[in-house]
Amino acid sequence: MIPEAVNPLVFYNWMMVAYFLVINVVYTLLAIIGWREIKKYVRRRPLRDYRQVSRSPLSMPVTILVPSYNEAPVIADSVRSLLRSRYAQLEVMVINDGSSDGTMDELKKEFALTQIERIPRASIETQPVIACYASGTDAGLVVIDKANGGKADALNVGLRFAAFPLVCAIDADTMLDPAALSRLVWEFQASPETVAAGGIVRIVNGSRVENGKLVSVKTPKSILANLQIMEYLRAFLGGRIAWSRLGMLLIISGAFGIFRRDALVEVGGWDPTTVGEDAELVLRLHRVRRDRGQKCRIVFFPDPICWTEAPQSLKTLIRQRDRWQRGLMEMLIRHRSMLGRRKYGHVGTLAVPYFALFEAIGPLIEVTGYLVFLIALALGLVSWPLALAFLGLSLSFGLVISFATLLMEERAFQRYPSWGDLGKLVLVAVIENFGYRQMMAVARSRAFWTMWRGRGKHTWGDMDRAGFGSAEAPATQPIDSELVRPEA
């Protein structure tokens, strides 16, 4: 019996070697393209007058949509930090998605809310709106209270009521760098065919936050949070910059992205029936706009920064990765007709196949690969020297990519200024290969099972919120929504 079983195992191992080589070649190419783009950006930075964008009354006005569900510990600080953004025409719209933890009461208490009438500017089907509120303390703040319907539904309500031509979707537990908006808006002003732009998301754990403002950046003490810092750096600097350069960006993080409101309304807003509404929306924008023969520029910009709290417990982290993976798979299943279609350009012929093979099925291949490899080793089908050489190679390739990302970070941004922080990140880049990456692959593979069972759909995903710190009411600029003629 063994000889028959031997061939498939050996074949699978060969497949694993081929898969491993291809994926690492792709990662290397992406890192090289990312490196070139970052260099170009750093060189051109002195030419760009972002301050002019933030202070000009003629810059495109932005409505920041803050969907929130049970965010009572962090909501006031988040809103204050957003109101403090350096941007001339800004409206912050918090959409309370039927929270049960007193988020609405917290908002009423902190910002002296009063009920107002507000006329929707777009017709998108959503859960009913209970009431709209304006703030008595901050003229730029609007709060919408609605029945629970999930994050995408909350964002769609925001889209209906947003006054301005650009909408910025962020998570309620995130903080924006004061200059982040002007840098992303620059992309829209420089190129009118831009429909969406995403910025880098960084982890705030460990940094000092005072009054809803980031005072100093430091790596956290928790090893889990440090591991996530490395992961985020690799994903954003080592991946998205290159995808954006190639015109094949498929994901704009739900934590921070700016969109043209009219483009979103045209495609029907965020899809409330998927857990990965952020990625699904981007792919739908690519698809619908190309179907209609419209231009579609979707970009990632490495400098505008959004700071977010990373999960501090393994359980929450695993749940988060499970949700992200399900979102990715749902997105690819829904838009499977784009796969390999030349009509959709490189998005259809390269990006979608890549995401299907390496990002969606990849974790499963990786986990089964470990198992088959161990079985083959136990059966003596693979020699120990070969096994060790392969493991060593996979480890060193991973290290090269991680260190290339660290190099990009150091050359271009240096957000973690001390040698101690750099040392910690270097250490983390090494130790993540011994257990953490494998664990994340298992967590992501679990998504197949969760999806198969049909569990956990359309949830917000629980997070343990620690909050950013104490806060005071900031001075804000009044909004100028009357300047914008809505298409009611």
Next chain:
Amino acid sequence: MRLIDALLLLLGGTCVAWFFMTLLVVLSKSGRDRRGRVSNERRRRYRDALEAASSTKLGPILREISRRKGPQVDMLAVLAEVAPSQRTIHALRETDRNQQLSESLEYQSCGEEPVARGLSALLLARMGLDRGTQVADRLLRDEDPDVRLAACSALAEIGTNAAARSLIQSLREGTMPAERLIERLGAPWANHEVLLALDESGDPRLRTALVRALGLAPDRRALDMLIHLSGRGEDEERVSAIRTLGSTGPADKVVPILCSALDDGNPAVRAQAARAIGTLIEPASPDRPETSIAAAEQLRRCLGDEDWWVRANAATALRSIGKAGEHQLIDALDDPDEFSRDRARESLALLKARATAG
């Protein structure tokens, strides 16, 4: 070659790559730290020299700037922090009297490298050197959009009639997004040329853009032109002029004009007029109470306008103008129109909340 040999070869290669990458990370970090220190020291030196406005100190600095990009970026950063005084500009010109730096920067502005072209325009402008306008004017038509925008910023910093003419010409040619030019032309130094162009041009697109620019920083002559256009211009010009008048005032002169615009045939003009009245009349210290009362009565009438945008802006304006507005809002609670009643109720609730909060 056997598989194991290939794997070992690759392993060796990646280990070497990893080693170099680690080395590069460390070198990059220390290099940046060192460059940061050098740059800080240089900026301090530049700041001192600019403040002292001494040719002796500025001489070596200008030579340094003419040759290398790092010092150029540092000088730009310093000039952005400390706006140079007339005395400093005079000293810079005096130090560069043999035109060594100007010529060098002008030469760089014709080079292949876009960043060098953009930097040269910005430096010439910020340092107030002679060839700034001419270089920036040429770069407004550069093939690179970042360089064009840098040239646009440079002209705004030069701030002369010649610079304004260059920007208006670019607006006419459509070489870059109109908003970027308008926001730079929206400054007092540009008003003379903008008014001249407005007189001369019959192109409605250019005229609308120029009205918007005038509105960003209107002086007395510009105000007269805006008042004229608010009643007699094209639709876009009227909207733009009225919006501008709302932010400039003076209230006693402008509010009666805005009140008459509330009867305009174009709802966009009426909506902007309503909003402008709200921003002009100070609730705490109305210049003339009778002006507020008359405006409030007119706005109350707009609560029943056929266009909801006008009604919405009228309610917001009534909320902003103090007691006179509040009386009209209370009165509007009995209005036969449901929308007017709702807006009045909402505005009164907000007034109450703000009074409680503040």
